[in-house]
Amino acid sequence: MSPRRVTLADVAKAAGVSRTTASLVLSGRGRELRISQDVEQRVLRAADELEYRPNIVSVGLRTGTSRTIGFVSDTVATSRLAGDMIKGALEAARDRGFMLFIGETEGDAELERLLLQTMHDRQVDGLILASMFTRAIKVPKAITAAPAVLLNALPKQPTPLPAVLPDEVEAGRRAARVLLEAGHRDGIHLIGAGPGLRDVPPESVAAVERLVGIREALGEAGVKVAGARTCPDWQPEYGFAATRDLLHTIRPRALICFNDRIAMGAYQALDDAGLKVPGDVSVVSFDDHPIASWIRPTLTTVALPHYELGRTAVDVLFAEIGREHADAERVGEVHRVPMPLRSRESIAPPPAD
Amino acid sequence: MSPRRVTLADVAKAAGVSRTTASLVLSGRGRELRISQDVEQRVLRAADELEYRPNIVSVGLRTGTSRTIGFVSDTVATSRLAGDMIKGALEAARDRGFMLFIGETEGDAELERLLLQTMHDRQVDGLILASMFTRAIKVPKAITAAPAVLLNALPKQPTPLPAVLPDEVEAGRRAARVLLEAGHRDGIHLIGAGPGLRDVPPESVAAVERLVGIREALGEAGVKVAGARTCPDWQPEYGFAATRDLLHTIRPRALICFNDRIAMGAYQALDDAGLKVPGDVSVVSFDDHPIASWIRPTLTTVALPHYELGRTAVDVLFAEIGREHADAERVGEVHRVPMPLRSRESIAPPPAD
DNA sequence: CTGTTAGCGCTTTCAG
């Protein structure tokens, strides 16, 4: 099909030197080994003219390295939000000349084992184990074969693996403060979780952490949550139902919704009840899902930094790869990535009574 | 770090045979070469006990194959919709024991060249060149090195590359027919493109194809489009503006929005004007973006079959790889993937006058 | 039926 690739041997021949010399020059170690200028130039020129490209597979076989990292997730590639995570990882990897293998497990442990196996067979230099939404995962044993980092996930059992996560607690504080700064002190209701730290959807790490932050910031200001509704799942319909129920008995001044989809449902319930955002009720939320800027009024929300999470995971992974010998002692530190506030139109001072 | 991998030589030694024999047995060609049952069993058992896994890199070097395909897109990994495309490709590839390299070009031709180069260096067996939204792309010359298929994209110049695309024309017909079947014959307006085939956003293949289908189905029924507004970009704000302007002068009976984001804007404008969907105005749209089932009333829409597109691309690619020698003569056929209708709540018979 | 031999393309001692 193609006219056979140019190999190192071709370059060496064209330059009239041995493969060794050519290899040395091309891997940039010509200088330190004091190879003559003349030879160096000849090799470089030959490589250039022949358009030589090293065969990475071959290098991989020889060096046991593949300049590739495996990105394994439950189903991250699919969610738009999380797609940015891949993008961040992709770019960070590319900056270092690495490629990414993507794999999805669909939450199936057996599939996960197979996938890790396969990646190992392909000699990946490291692994990123990602979860679509922040939660505690069972770290597969198979993973110990290569350096690895957890992305958007916490280990269920203690492991030496580092983890990269959004700073949800600070995000909770931030959401609460936005309301505080607008002058809200009363009638602040939570939609999605709370009021207690146990009133959260199953497995949701984000829920409890956001809740902690919210309560902390409110508490410091001496403000109490007026009420809270838990949603079994953070989907618009539950946000709608929870808000509608709330409105049957109470007229809130502000809503902290636990994510944008819930906020969307809340908007609908508020609208049905003839309440205006933000004139009657202020709304703040989390995630910065694309709809946050589509719904009207546009939604103020604390963004999940997907892109940064992806980049950070790769950075942490490279630090891990760089580490000579993994001290079994070391316990995986967790890296928190800040969640930035996106100020939009859904917040106003409380209506004067 | 790990205790050195088990190699074929280890298995051979343990089974008391040569590497060749072990290789033959393990690649399943033992039978046809009539290797003795005894030997076969010994090898199999040894491999099993030692947990032997072939080193794919090595096989790759030897056979020039990598059981890997490259998925290069402008920015497909990022868009939630298109994430499903990757998912489909991922699964189809996995079914055949292949992995996927993902790469994004950000529409930068130089980056694209580099990426293709890199994938080529890594001996990918085939390439999928994907676009986030359907359009004509300039096929990079570098791509001829390996079998390739265009996904969600048409070649600008004629090439022998096959292309996989959603069947937009049929989708257009389908959208129009839904309205027709509900009894609509008058007051049907287009939001996003039209009425002429030239009234479309730049580069949008989908726009003209959908338009063709719509006009065809309507034409067959002897129905004329009452009016149309083009949007410079298919975002909610433009859908909102276009619909609001339309409502200044006209009271439509039905809207065909060119995608769900536009429809979302249209909903807002309709709501502002005090018009009910679908009681006063029916709405049909395209894409089946997640919001289509979130907004109320839920939106009837003709879905982009992202997952299927991804799968199909891989299937077509494998057919391509299987083909012995690419006849330069062959012109790339285009495969159209059906776009299914998602019937929801936004359509009703026209109000009786 | 099975083993010997020879590489795939590259890096890396080890001698000049």
Next chain:
DNA sequence: CTGAAAGCGCTAACAG
């Protein structure tokens, strides 16, 4: 300063 030789793990002729 440069080259010869070995070998990463595997497969494929080619002999026996």
